[in-house]
Amino acid sequence: MKTLEDLSNELKRKNIRLTHQRLKILEYLSNSKTHPTVEEIYHALKNEVPSLSKTTIYNTLNYLSELKLIKTLIVDDNEARFDAVTGSHGHFKCDECGKIYDFDLNTEAFDTEYLDDFKVNEKIVYFKGICPGCLSKI
Amino acid sequence: MKTLEDLSNELKRKNIRLTHQRLKILEYLSNSKTHPTVEEIYHALKNEVPSLSKTTIYNTLNYLSELKLIKTLIVDDNEARFDAVTGSHGHFKCDECGKIYDFDLNTEAFDTEYLDDFKVNEKIVYFKGICPGCLSKI
DNA sequence: TTATTAGTTTGTAATCATTACAAGGTAGAA
DNA sequence: TTCTACCTTGTAATGATTACAAACTAATAA
Ligand SMILES: [Mn+2]
Ligand SMILES: [Mn+2]
Ligand SMILES: [Zn+2]
Ligand SMILES: [Zn+2]
Numbered sequence: 001m002k003t004l005e006d007l008s009n010e011l012k013r014k015n016i017r018l019t020h021q022r023l024k025i026l027e028y029l030s031n032s033k034t035h036p037t038v039e040e041i042y043h044a045l046k047n048e049v050p051s052l053s054k055t056t057i058y059n060t061l062n063y064l065s066e067l068k069l070i071k072t073l074i075v076d077d078n079e080a081r082f083d084a085v086t087g088s089h090g091h092f093k094c095d096e097c098g099k100i101y102d103f104d105l106n107t108e109a110f111d112t113e114y115l116d117d118f119k120v121n122e123k124i125v126y127f128k129g130i131c132p133g134c135l136s137k138i
Numbered sequence: 139m140k141t142l143e144d145l146s147n148e149l150k151r152k153n154i155r156l157t158h159q160r161l162k163i164l165e166y167l168s169n170s171k172t173h174p175t176v177e178e179i180y181h182a183l184k185n186e187v188p189s190l191s192k193t194t195i196y197n198t199l200n201y202l203s204e205l206k207l208i209k210t211l212i213v214d215d216n217e218a219r220f221d222a223v224t225g226s227h228g229h230f231k232c233d234e235c236g237k238i239y240d241f242d243l244n245t246e247a248f249d250t251e252y253l254d255d256f257k258v259n260e261k262i263v264y265f266k267g268i269c270p271g272c273l274s275k276i
Numbered sequence: 277t278t279a280t281t282a283g284t285t286t287g288t289a290a291t292c293a294t295t296a297c298a299a300g301g302t303a304g305a306a
Numbered sequence: 307t308t309c310t311a312c313c314t315t316g317t318a319a320t321g322a323t324t325a326c327a328a329a330c331t332a333a334t335a336a
Contacts, residue, residue: 017302017303017304017311017312017313018303018304019302019303019312019313019314021313021314022313037293038293038294039293051314051315052314052315053314053315053316054293054294054315055294055295055296055314055315055316055317056313056314056315058293058294058295059313059314060313062295072214074212074213074214075212076210076212078292078293078322078323079292079293080293080294090250092253092256092258095259101256103250103252103253104252105248105249105250106249109247109248109249110243110247110263111243111244111247112228112241112243112265114241114242115230115241115265117270117273118230118239118265118267118268118269118270118273119267119268119273120230120265120266120267121233121266121267121268122265122266122267123263123265124262124263124264124265124266125248125261125262125263125264126262126263126264127250127253127256127258127260127261127262128258128259128260128262129256129257129258129259129260130256130257130259131256132255132256135255135256135257155282155283155284155331155332155333156332156333157283157284157285157331157332159284159285160284175322176322176323177322189285189286190285190286191285191286191287192286192322192323193285193286193287193288193323193324193325194284194285194286196322196323196324197284197285198284200324216293216294216321216322217321217322218322218323277336278335278336279334279335279336280333280334280335280336281331281332281333281334282331282332282333282334283330283331283332283333284329284330284331284332285328285329285330285331286327286328286329286330287326287327287328287329288325288326288327289324289325289326290323290324290325290326291322291323291324291325292321292322292323292324293320293321293322293323294319294320294321294322295318295319295320295321296317296318296319296320297316297317297318297319298315298316298317299314299315299316300313300314300315301312301313301314301315302310302311302312302313302314303310303311303312303313304309304310304311304312305308305309305310305311306307306308306309
Protein backbone atom coordinates (compact mmCIF):
# COMPACT_ATOMS: atom_id res chain seq x y z
CA MET A 1 0.00 0.00 0.00
CA LYS A 2 1.76 3.11 -1.23
CA THR A 3 0.97 6.36 0.56
CA LEU A 4 0.66 9.76 -1.03
CA GLU A 5 4.00 10.58 0.57
CA ASP A 6 5.74 7.63 -1.05
CA LEU A 7 4.38 8.69 -4.41
CA SER A 8 5.28 12.35 -3.82
CA ASN A 9 8.86 11.35 -3.26
CA GLU A 10 8.84 9.14 -6.32
CA LEU A 11 7.65 11.99 -8.53
CA LYS A 12 10.00 14.54 -6.94
CA ARG A 13 12.94 12.25 -7.59
CA LYS A 14 11.97 12.15 -11.27
CA ASN A 15 11.40 15.92 -11.46
CA ILE A 16 7.74 15.51 -12.29
CA ARG A 17 5.64 18.44 -11.20
CA LEU A 18 3.50 17.49 -8.19
CA THR A 19 -0.19 18.07 -8.61
CA HIS A 20 -3.10 16.88 -6.54
CA GLN A 21 -4.62 15.14 -9.56
CA ARG A 22 -1.47 13.27 -10.51
CA LEU A 23 -0.95 12.05 -6.99
CA LYS A 24 -4.52 10.83 -6.63
CA ILE A 25 -4.48 9.05 -9.97
CA LEU A 26 -1.14 7.42 -9.25
CA GLU A 27 -2.25 6.51 -5.74
CA TYR A 28 -5.34 4.80 -7.06
CA LEU A 29 -3.43 2.93 -9.73
CA SER A 30 -0.63 1.90 -7.38
CA ASN A 31 -3.03 0.36 -4.92
CA SER A 32 -5.15 -1.32 -7.53
CA LYS A 33 -4.68 -4.86 -8.74
CA THR A 34 -7.37 -4.80 -11.41
CA HIS A 35 -5.58 -2.98 -14.24
CA PRO A 36 -8.26 -0.30 -14.31
CA THR A 37 -9.49 1.64 -17.33
CA VAL A 38 -9.73 5.43 -17.52
CA GLU A 39 -13.43 5.11 -16.88
CA GLU A 40 -12.89 3.11 -13.69
CA ILE A 41 -10.32 5.56 -12.37
CA TYR A 42 -12.62 8.45 -13.18
CA HIS A 43 -15.57 7.00 -11.30
CA ALA A 44 -13.40 5.95 -8.38
CA LEU A 45 -11.95 9.43 -7.88
CA LYS A 46 -14.65 11.88 -8.88
CA ASN A 47 -16.16 12.05 -5.38
CA GLU A 48 -12.82 12.80 -3.79
CA VAL A 49 -11.64 15.12 -6.57
CA PRO A 50 -14.84 16.61 -7.98
CA SER A 51 -13.13 18.85 -10.52
CA LEU A 52 -11.25 15.93 -12.07
CA SER A 53 -11.66 15.61 -15.79
CA LYS A 54 -11.14 12.57 -17.95
CA THR A 55 -8.72 14.52 -20.11
CA THR A 56 -6.48 14.92 -17.07
CA ILE A 57 -6.58 11.19 -16.46
CA TYR A 58 -5.59 10.53 -20.07
CA ASN A 59 -2.87 13.18 -19.92
CA THR A 60 -1.48 11.87 -16.66
CA LEU A 61 -1.49 8.22 -17.62
CA ASN A 62 0.04 8.91 -21.03
CA TYR A 63 2.72 11.06 -19.46
CA LEU A 64 3.62 8.54 -16.77
CA SER A 65 3.60 5.84 -19.42
CA GLU A 66 6.09 7.75 -21.58
CA LEU A 67 8.31 8.11 -18.53
CA LYS A 68 8.02 4.33 -17.96
CA LEU A 69 6.56 4.88 -14.49
CA ILE A 70 3.50 2.87 -15.40
CA LYS A 71 2.53 0.54 -18.26
CA THR A 72 -0.30 0.77 -20.74
CA LEU A 73 -1.95 -2.56 -21.44
CA ILE A 74 -3.65 -3.28 -24.71
CA VAL A 75 -6.01 -6.18 -24.38
CA ASP A 76 -8.47 -7.39 -26.93
CA ASP A 77 -11.33 -5.18 -25.96
CA ASN A 78 -11.46 -1.54 -26.87
CA GLU A 79 -10.29 0.20 -23.72
CA ALA A 80 -6.71 0.73 -22.61
CA ARG A 81 -5.82 -0.57 -19.17
CA PHE A 82 -3.08 0.64 -16.88
CA ASP A 83 -0.60 -1.08 -14.60
CA ALA A 84 1.62 0.44 -11.92
CA VAL A 85 3.69 -2.74 -11.90
CA THR A 86 6.36 -2.03 -14.49
CA GLY A 87 8.52 -5.12 -14.01
CA SER A 88 8.23 -7.83 -16.63
CA HIS A 89 5.23 -10.08 -16.05
CA GLY A 90 2.52 -11.79 -18.05
CA HIS A 91 -1.22 -11.22 -18.07
CA PHE A 92 -4.06 -13.70 -18.19
CA LYS A 93 -7.48 -12.51 -19.30
CA CYS A 94 -10.46 -14.66 -18.35
CA ASP A 95 -12.90 -14.81 -21.26
CA GLU A 96 -15.70 -15.57 -18.81
CA CYS A 97 -15.46 -12.87 -16.11
CA GLY A 98 -13.08 -10.47 -17.87
CA LYS A 99 -10.65 -10.33 -14.94
CA ILE A 100 -7.00 -9.81 -15.76
CA TYR A 101 -4.52 -11.76 -13.65
CA ASP A 102 -0.78 -11.21 -13.35
CA PHE A 103 1.65 -14.08 -13.53
CA ASP A 104 5.41 -14.42 -13.24
CA LEU A 105 7.21 -15.03 -16.43
CA ASN A 106 10.77 -15.81 -17.37
CA THR A 107 11.10 -13.86 -20.58
CA GLU A 108 14.61 -15.25 -21.12
CA ALA A 109 13.08 -18.66 -21.77
CA PHE A 110 11.95 -17.60 -25.21
CA ASP A 111 13.82 -19.30 -27.98
CA THR A 112 14.06 -16.45 -30.46
CA GLU A 113 17.09 -17.09 -32.61
CA TYR A 114 15.23 -15.65 -35.58
CA LEU A 115 15.31 -12.28 -33.82
CA ASP A 116 19.09 -12.24 -33.30
CA ASP A 117 19.44 -9.23 -35.62
CA PHE A 118 16.52 -7.35 -34.07
CA LYS A 119 16.82 -4.98 -31.12
CA VAL A 120 14.09 -6.15 -28.73
CA ASN A 121 12.98 -3.48 -26.27
CA GLU A 122 9.80 -4.95 -24.90
CA LYS A 123 8.25 -8.40 -24.61
CA ILE A 124 4.51 -8.57 -24.22
CA VAL A 125 2.90 -11.85 -23.22
CA TYR A 126 -0.77 -12.25 -22.73
CA PHE A 127 -2.81 -15.43 -22.33
CA LYS A 128 -6.52 -15.95 -22.68
CA GLY A 129 -8.78 -18.64 -21.29
CA ILE A 130 -10.85 -19.34 -18.18
CA CYS A 131 -9.83 -18.65 -14.61
CA PRO A 132 -10.16 -21.17 -11.74
CA GLY A 133 -13.12 -19.31 -10.22
CA CYS A 134 -15.09 -19.47 -13.44
CA LEU A 135 -14.02 -23.06 -14.15
CA SER A 136 -15.50 -24.19 -10.85
CA LYS A 137 -18.84 -22.60 -11.67
CA ILE A 138 -19.31 -24.54 -14.91
CA MET B 139 0.11 -18.18 -53.22
CA LYS B 140 -3.44 -19.36 -52.69
CA THR B 141 -5.82 -19.19 -55.64
CA LEU B 142 -9.47 -18.30 -55.52
CA GLU B 143 -10.20 -21.96 -56.13
CA ASP B 144 -8.17 -23.08 -53.14
CA LEU B 145 -10.06 -20.62 -50.98
CA SER B 146 -13.42 -21.61 -52.47
CA ASN B 147 -12.79 -25.18 -51.49
CA GLU B 148 -11.68 -24.12 -48.04
CA LEU B 149 -14.91 -22.20 -47.46
CA LYS B 150 -17.10 -24.90 -48.98
CA ARG B 151 -15.55 -27.47 -46.68
CA LYS B 152 -16.50 -25.29 -43.72
CA ASN B 153 -20.03 -24.63 -45.04
CA ILE B 154 -19.43 -20.92 -45.33
CA ARG B 155 -21.51 -19.26 -48.01
CA LEU B 156 -19.38 -18.33 -50.99
CA THR B 157 -19.55 -14.72 -52.03
CA HIS B 158 -17.36 -12.74 -54.35
CA GLN B 159 -16.51 -10.28 -51.58
CA ARG B 160 -15.52 -12.94 -49.07
CA LEU B 161 -13.30 -14.67 -51.59
CA LYS B 162 -11.55 -11.48 -52.61
CA ILE B 163 -10.97 -10.38 -49.03
CA LEU B 164 -9.67 -13.79 -48.03
CA GLU B 165 -7.52 -14.00 -51.17
CA TYR B 166 -5.93 -10.65 -50.39
CA LEU B 167 -5.29 -11.54 -46.77
CA SER B 168 -3.96 -15.01 -47.58
CA ASN B 169 -1.38 -13.65 -49.98
CA SER B 170 -0.37 -10.75 -47.77
CA LYS B 171 2.48 -10.84 -45.30
CA THR B 172 1.95 -7.38 -43.85
CA HIS B 173 -0.92 -8.04 -41.42
CA PRO B 174 -3.10 -5.46 -43.15
CA THR B 175 -5.72 -3.21 -41.58
CA VAL B 176 -9.31 -2.88 -42.80
CA GLU B 177 -8.31 0.38 -44.46
CA GLU B 178 -5.48 -1.27 -46.38
CA ILE B 179 -7.69 -4.11 -47.57
CA TYR B 180 -10.33 -1.62 -48.62
CA HIS B 181 -7.95 0.46 -50.71
CA ALA B 182 -6.33 -2.60 -52.23
CA LEU B 183 -9.63 -4.07 -53.39
CA LYS B 184 -11.87 -1.14 -54.25
CA ASN B 185 -10.72 -0.98 -57.88
CA GLU B 186 -11.36 -4.65 -58.47
CA VAL B 187 -14.58 -4.76 -56.43
CA PRO B 188 -15.99 -1.23 -56.74
CA SER B 189 -19.15 -1.93 -54.74
CA LEU B 190 -17.17 -3.20 -51.76
CA SER B 191 -18.02 -1.51 -48.49
CA LYS B 192 -15.93 -1.30 -45.35
CA THR B 193 -18.80 -2.77 -43.38
CA THR B 194 -18.50 -5.92 -45.47
CA ILE B 195 -14.79 -6.11 -44.73
CA TYR B 196 -15.49 -5.79 -41.01
CA ASN B 197 -18.29 -8.35 -41.21
CA THR B 198 -16.19 -10.81 -43.17
CA LEU B 199 -13.07 -10.52 -41.05
CA ASN B 200 -15.02 -10.74 -37.81
CA TYR B 201 -16.90 -13.77 -39.07
CA LEU B 202 -13.79 -15.59 -40.27
CA SER B 203 -12.10 -14.70 -37.00
CA GLU B 204 -14.94 -16.25 -34.97
CA LEU B 205 -14.59 -19.39 -37.06
CA LYS B 206 -10.84 -19.37 -36.33
CA LEU B 207 -10.03 -19.21 -40.05
CA ILE B 208 -8.02 -16.04 -39.52
CA LYS B 209 -6.63 -14.18 -36.51
CA THR B 210 -7.25 -10.66 -35.31
CA LEU B 211 -4.12 -8.94 -34.07
CA ILE B 212 -4.26 -6.20 -31.48
CA VAL B 213 -1.13 -4.13 -31.54
CA ASP B 214 -0.51 -0.95 -29.64
CA ASP B 215 -1.90 1.42 -32.19
CA ASN B 216 -5.57 1.88 -32.70
CA GLU B 217 -6.33 -0.28 -35.70
CA ALA B 218 -6.95 -4.01 -35.72
CA ARG B 219 -4.73 -6.05 -38.02
CA PHE B 220 -5.52 -9.40 -39.57
CA ASP B 221 -3.51 -12.55 -40.18
CA ALA B 222 -4.35 -15.54 -42.36
CA VAL B 223 -1.66 -17.55 -40.60
CA THR B 224 -3.51 -19.14 -37.71
CA GLY B 225 -0.75 -21.37 -36.36
CA SER B 226 0.98 -20.25 -33.18
CA HIS B 227 3.67 -17.67 -33.88
CA GLY B 228 5.01 -14.46 -32.40
CA HIS B 229 4.96 -10.92 -33.78
CA PHE B 230 7.63 -8.27 -33.72
CA LYS B 231 6.61 -4.66 -34.26
CA CYS B 232 9.33 -2.22 -35.31
CA ASP B 233 8.87 1.08 -33.48
CA GLU B 234 10.75 2.84 -36.28
CA CYS B 235 9.05 1.71 -39.51
CA GLY B 236 5.92 0.14 -38.05
CA LYS B 237 6.39 -3.17 -39.88
CA ILE B 238 5.16 -6.30 -38.16
CA TYR B 239 7.33 -9.39 -38.55
CA ASP B 240 6.42 -12.99 -37.80
CA PHE B 241 8.70 -15.25 -35.85
CA ASP B 242 8.61 -18.88 -34.79
CA LEU B 243 7.89 -19.46 -31.18
CA ASN B 244 7.81 -22.49 -28.96
CA THR B 245 4.91 -21.65 -26.68
CA GLU B 246 5.56 -24.76 -24.63
CA ALA B 247 8.75 -23.20 -23.33
CA PHE B 248 6.82 -20.87 -21.06
CA ASP B 249 7.28 -21.64 -17.42
CA THR B 250 3.77 -20.99 -16.17
CA GLU B 251 3.30 -23.08 -13.06
CA TYR B 252 1.25 -20.28 -11.54
CA LEU B 253 -1.34 -20.93 -14.23
CA ASP B 254 -1.74 -24.64 -13.47
CA ASP B 255 -5.34 -24.13 -12.40
CA PHE B 256 -6.21 -21.90 -15.36
CA LYS B 257 -7.53 -23.18 -18.68
CA VAL B 258 -5.30 -21.47 -21.23
CA ASN B 259 -6.85 -21.26 -24.69
CA GLU B 260 -4.60 -18.76 -26.41
CA LYS B 261 -1.07 -17.47 -25.95
CA ILE B 262 -0.28 -14.10 -27.44
CA VAL B 263 3.35 -13.00 -27.70
CA TYR B 264 4.36 -9.72 -29.16
CA PHE B 265 7.75 -8.01 -29.08
CA LYS B 266 8.63 -4.41 -29.77
CA GLY B 267 11.91 -2.82 -30.79
CA ILE B 268 13.84 -1.98 -33.95
CA CYS B 269 14.20 -4.19 -37.01
CA PRO B 270 17.52 -4.92 -38.76
CA GLY B 271 16.68 -2.64 -41.70
CA CYS B 272 16.05 0.33 -39.44
CA LEU B 273 19.03 -0.49 -37.21
CA SER B 274 21.36 -0.28 -40.22
CA LYS B 275 20.04 3.19 -41.10
CA ILE B 276 20.88 4.71 -37.74
C1' DT C 277 -34.97 -23.40 -65.06
C1' DT C 278 -37.45 -20.87 -61.66
C1' DA C 279 -39.05 -19.77 -57.13
C1' DT C 280 -37.99 -19.35 -52.45
C1' DT C 281 -35.63 -17.78 -48.55
C1' DA C 282 -32.07 -17.34 -45.30
C1' DG C 283 -28.07 -15.18 -45.29
C1' DT C 284 -25.17 -11.19 -47.26
C1' DT C 285 -23.93 -6.65 -48.80
C1' DT C 286 -24.23 -1.84 -48.64
C1' DG C 287 -24.66 3.13 -47.21
C1' DT C 288 -25.67 5.82 -43.53
C1' DA C 289 -26.03 6.89 -38.87
C1' DA C 290 -24.69 5.96 -34.20
C1' DT C 291 -21.27 4.80 -30.73
C1' DC C 292 -17.44 5.32 -27.98
C1' DA C 293 -12.55 5.76 -26.71
C1' DT C 294 -9.20 9.00 -27.35
C1' DT C 295 -7.05 13.45 -28.71
C1' DA C 296 -6.96 18.56 -29.97
C1' DC C 297 -7.56 22.91 -28.43
C1' DA C 298 -7.87 27.16 -25.86
C1' DA C 299 -8.81 29.50 -21.64
C1' DG C 300 -8.06 29.69 -16.95
C1' DG C 301 -5.43 27.86 -12.92
C1' DT C 302 -1.28 26.55 -10.19
C1' DA C 303 3.47 24.56 -8.68
C1' DG C 304 7.78 25.84 -8.05
C1' DA C 305 11.55 29.03 -8.56
C1' DA C 306 13.35 33.52 -7.57
C1' DT D 307 4.97 37.86 -3.48
C1' DT D 308 5.60 37.60 -8.32
C1' DC D 309 6.36 35.31 -12.45
C1' DT D 310 6.06 31.87 -15.86
C1' DA D 311 6.11 27.47 -17.69
C1' DC D 312 3.42 23.85 -17.08
C1' DC D 313 -1.15 21.73 -15.80
C1' DT D 314 -6.15 21.12 -15.67
C1' DT D 315 -10.60 21.44 -17.55
C1' DG D 316 -14.70 21.45 -20.70
C1' DT D 317 -15.89 21.15 -25.20
C1' DA D 318 -15.29 19.91 -29.81
C1' DA D 319 -13.12 16.97 -33.18
C1' DT D 320 -11.39 12.54 -34.68
C1' DG D 321 -11.43 7.96 -36.12
C1' DA D 322 -12.23 3.04 -35.70
C1' DT D 323 -15.92 0.10 -35.20
C1' DT D 324 -20.80 -1.34 -34.91
C1' DA D 325 -26.03 -0.92 -35.56
C1' DC D 326 -29.51 -0.87 -38.65
C1' DA D 327 -32.62 -1.47 -42.47
C1' DA D 328 -33.26 -1.95 -47.31
C1' DA D 329 -31.72 -4.17 -51.43
C1' DC D 330 -29.46 -8.16 -53.16
C1' DT D 331 -27.96 -13.03 -53.96
C1' DA D 332 -26.12 -17.97 -53.07
C1' DA D 333 -27.86 -22.17 -52.36
C1' DT D 334 -31.60 -25.30 -52.32
C1' DA D 335 -35.47 -27.68 -54.03
C1' DA D 336 -39.46 -28.11 -57.15
MN1 LIG E 1 -0.08 -6.48 -14.46
MN1 LIG F 1 1.52 -13.18 -38.25
ZN1 LIG G 1 -13.05 -15.79 -14.67
ZN1 LIG H 1 11.94 -1.09 -38.99
